[in-house]
Amino acid sequence: MLSEKPSPPFSDLISNLNHTASTPDVPPVTCIFSDGFMSFATNEAAQEFSIPIIHLWTIPACSFMGFKQYRMLRKKALAPLKDTNYLSNGYLDTVIDWILGMKNIKLWDLPTFLLNTDPDDILFNFTMDAAEQANTASAMIFHTFDVLELDVLNALSSMYPRVLAIGMLSLLLNKLVKEESPLKSFDCNLRREDTKCLQWLGTKEPNSVPHVNFGSLAVLEREELIEFAMGLANTKLPFLWIIRPDLVNRESAALPRNSSKKQKEGVWLPTSVHRRQF
Incomplete structure (x- = not known):
């Protein structure tokens, strides 16, 4: 799996940037801003160079909280599923009552990577590990609104040093970036959009x-x-x-x-x- 080893090229990049940082115009790296799902490549570099790291999660806070439960679900033998019959026999109505900030949650409310029968499923394990890597972050930013997910954001704020809701990134891009800026060429979608x-x-x-x-x-x-x-x-x-x-x-x-x-x-x-x- 990707998460088993950090990416040496990223550590090399930080080292090279710091090595060339000899003037005020080329400062050393003082913070890493990482996609939360890329922490397998960035967290170790942050620890190696004692640089604070911020995780950006482009998913809702409730989705992250769901991924955070995967380890406990596995420990309690609730997921992955024992066989495909569990998809339709009412098992997914099992209430999960321990999630802070998320009341009346059932199995089928959680992120769907648990809906498989393979304990070695790549996406199940990858997202579980990514959520656990958040423990090393100095701060976490979520692509959501306070009014939309206040309870779960408050719950996460009790678990991590700093949790921020940044709202819609596409709206921020339109509001903060001037038309003539080269940043206008950036898009929030990896696919070509048809307008x-x-x-x-x-x-x-x-x-x-x-x-x-x-x-x-x-x-x-x-x-x-x-x-x-x-x-x-x-x-x-x-x-x-x-x-x-x-x-x-x-x-x-x-x-x-x-x-x-x-x-x-x-x-x-x-x-x-x-x-x-x-």
Whole structure:
């Protein structure tokens, strides 16, 4: 696993930067600002050079708190699942009553990497280890709002030296960076964005367009994709559906031309955004 060894190149980078820091214009490295999931590469360097490290988590605080429970779930033999029957036999309704700041939580409310039967699952173990690495951080920043997750943020603040909620990073980028700044070339999305849908969306009444997005990790079977498409078509509503090219397991995510009788009344965008007009 990636987390078993730190990345020597990062330590080498810090060493080289400090070695060349001989003038006020080239100061030494005094703080490391790391993605929380990259701590396997950055934490050891921070300890080696006695540099404070700040973890940025681009996930909600409740998701991090969920990952933080993985070790205890494994210790109590609650996860990973014993077999696939546990997905549908009511087991996921098991109440988890020890999580600070998160009341009435059940297993199926927690991050879904626990929904597998392999104790060596890479994502389960990687996220569990990443959450535990947060113990070395001088501060943690979460991509969330105080009013949205106040209870869990307060709980985390009782466990770590400093916990901050930074809100929507994309909104901060738009607000703080001037149009002529080179930083405007940075994007919060690793995929190419298709903005053609915004003009179409502007023609719709407020709160009238369902938005469907499976995120960056979920994978569907082709039959599931088509069933979702049929369900959306049957709502008789215009909708906006974000579809990654790799959303369908081992197949193209392109919908068949005959996937809906309403196809002639709408347009499927050929890239990552699908819109439908009825």
